[in-house]
Amino acid sequence: MPNKSAATLTPASRQEHLDRLRDATAQNPLDVLVVGGGVNGAGAAFDAATRGLSVGLVEARDWASGTSSRSSKLMHGGLRYLEMLDFKLVAEALRERDLLIKHTAPHLVHPISFVFPFFHKVVDRAFIGSGVMLYDAMQMIGRKRAVPMHRHLLKKKMLEYFPALDGEKIVGALEYFDAQMDDARFVMMLVRSAAQYEAAVTNYTEVIGYLRDGERIAGARVRDVLTGDEFDVHACETILGGGVWTQEQQELAGSEKGLEVLASKGIHITIARDRIPAARDTGVITKTEKSVLFLIPSDEYWIIGTTDTPWTHDPDHVAATSEDIDYVLEHANEVLAEDLTRDDVIGVYAGLRPLLQPIKKSEGSSSKVSREHTVMRMEPGLSAIAGGKYTTYRVMAEDIVDFAVKDTYPGRHSLTRSVPIIGAQGYAELKRDQAELAARHGFDEIRVERLLFRYGALLTDVLALAEEDPSLLEPLEQAPRYLRAEVLYAARAEGAVHLADVITRRLRLDYEVRDRGVGAAEEIAAIVGPELGWDEARTRTEVETYRAFIAARLEAEASHSDDEAAAAVSRAPEVPVIP
Known part of the structure; x- marks a missing residue:
């Protein structure tokens, strides 16, 4: 049964989780240790x-600090995968x-x-329309639709929905539906959900080596990045x-x-919401010569991307x-009536897509490959997963755990199709009563x-903090979208x-x-510092490190090469090196 209190990740609980990892000895190993x-x-x-299963999860930096x-x-x-005739992948992702x-x-x-704008009245409406019709039809097989x-x-209606589009170039459009999320928060909630089921989860815990029992991988040697402490974590299976x-x-x-994984860089920019007039929850998608262009409404800004270029650093x-x-x-300006400039850019972020390379035939007996992700036994006791797309993370997780434990725990089947992520239970009631919540x-x-x-049903826990300090319901002075709580x-x-x-990652500033x-x-550091046990020198170091990190990113954004x-x-x- 889930234990909600176990999902509260505090400095004290981090130490408790580290102790549980340390207690995973050769005589009493974890069932599964997950790295990453x-x-x-x-x-x-x-x-x-x-x-x-008894589970450990270690991450060398913060949760979701990389691609995720x-x-x-x-x-x-994955509408674009229909063009590649990958119907199975699209059906799985839609499900x-x-x-x-x-x-x-x-x-x-x-x-x-x-x-989805049309630049050619007949050809685009026929070609794109037939693709999206198939996309929608695949959502109707055996289940009730989650989106319209x-x-x-027609052109007139399109401009009513998205008046910022260039009506001189664009002759009409098609409206279809997908879904959006906050990726870093989603991962953090997954981690807390694992902790709720008694997984030992620790960020800033780096794997520095793997343990062996003869020819078998038997866990990992890890280092607590915050203290430098090193210890062994034994596990029957490592993922x-x-x-x-x-x-x-x-x-x-x-x-x-x-597995051979290459990196491809994708960047996104953010633009103020009022610079691109449109209906509140409507974005734009179109193709470029190298990638797909998205204009995505998110909170009070637009996310626009992306690129697709090799990264060799x-x-x-x-x-x-x-x-x-x-x-x-x-490429955004190619579909907009009024051009955006560099002065309109609020923020920029860059990430790397892991591009999985084909597996050699000789390795097929120890791997399971799909078009988008692969699971593979690299050594006895060590399995890996790579590739894939965010939407199918649950299927990928089921695949890799099935693959890793098929011999050691063959009767333990996946339950995540029915088990919700923390914050889901009770969300519908809060959503129903949101007017009352706002007034209160x-x-x-x-x-x-x-x-x-951001929080779902956990919002009650956030707001409860104000019972001890009503000022926590005040917005941050320099970031008023967020409450001090x-x-x-x-x-x-x-x-x-x-x-x-x-x-x-907890905010998105x-x-x-x-x-x-x-x-x-400084305002944020003053709130979290006492909770995290920082003294004045540590607080100053954290602030100065973050400022230097942002200055370096701005320098990079003015550069002309990778x-x-x-x-x-x-x-x-991004974070200070703690002695």
Whole structure:
């Protein structure tokens, strides 16, 4: 049974989770140790824990600090895969998207409509229309729809929905539906869900080696990044969900075979909501010569992206260049009536897609491959998963856990199709009573919607903090979208360790305000510092480190090559190195 109190990730509970990992000895090993705290690793830990297995999850940095916090923030079926005739993948993604909306995470995943503009009246309406019709038809097989059907829009109606589109170039459009989410928050909630089922979960816990029992991998040696303490964690099965760091971990394990993962950089920019007039929950999707262009409404801004270019540098140091930003602006301006400029850009973020390379035939007996993700036995006791897409994380988690434990625990089947993510239960009631909630606390409608989308039923825990200090219901002075209570809750329940964890992943200030959260850094540090045991010197270090990190990112965004961008961000880490 779930234990809600176990899902509260505090500094004290982090130590308790570390102690439980340390207690996983050769004589009393964990059933499963998961390495990597992105969506794949968090999903695998949640899946394994709900099966009743003893589980550990370790992440070298913060939860979702890599690719899993730098996506387009969409849970979508993958419309473009229909063009590749990958019907099975699209059907699977649509099924998972609908499950998230209706049951697993209705508080974290919400429907959103997109306008797909037509530049050629007959050809586009026929070609794109037939593709979206098939997309919608695949959502009707054996289940009730979670989103409305698509519809064609004549030019006049299209401009009513999205008046910012260029009516001189665009002759009509099609409206269809997918879903959006906050990616970093989604992963953090998955981690807390795993903890609720007694998984031992620790961020800033780095794997520095793998344990062996003869030819078998028997767990990992880890280092607590905060203290430097090193210890062994024994496990019957170890699962690697390393994303673009997969090969690095394979080499550390001494595996002679493994998965080949290449990195592709995708960047997004944010623009103020009033710069692109449109219906509140309607975005735009169109194709470019290299990728797909999304204009996605999110809170009080637009997320616009993306790019798709090879990244050959250290994955820890990914950053956008000036050319990347100009590319996104150029392609956005091709569909907008009024051009955007660099002055309109509020924030920028860059991430790496892990592109899985084909598996050799000789390795087929120890791997399971789909078009989008692969699970593979690299060594006895060590399995890995790579590739895939956000929307199908649950299926991927089920696949890798099934694969890893098929011999050791063959009767433990996945339950995540029916088990919701923390915050889902009770969300519908809060949503129904949101007007009363707003009146009770003096919030406007937008504030309440934003809070419910971020916390679901856990919002009652956030607001309860104000019972001890009513000032916590006040907004941050330099970031008024967020309440002071949200900042305190990040340190008291959401596993934040550093200032950057709060600013960039518990909140989203590094890309949703023009100063990237620098102005609010001291105010936020003053709230979380006492909770995290910081003295005055540590607090100052956290603030100065974050300021330097943002300065380095801005330097990268003015550069003209990946070499320069990587060099710039490598000089200023996101979090301080604690002696």
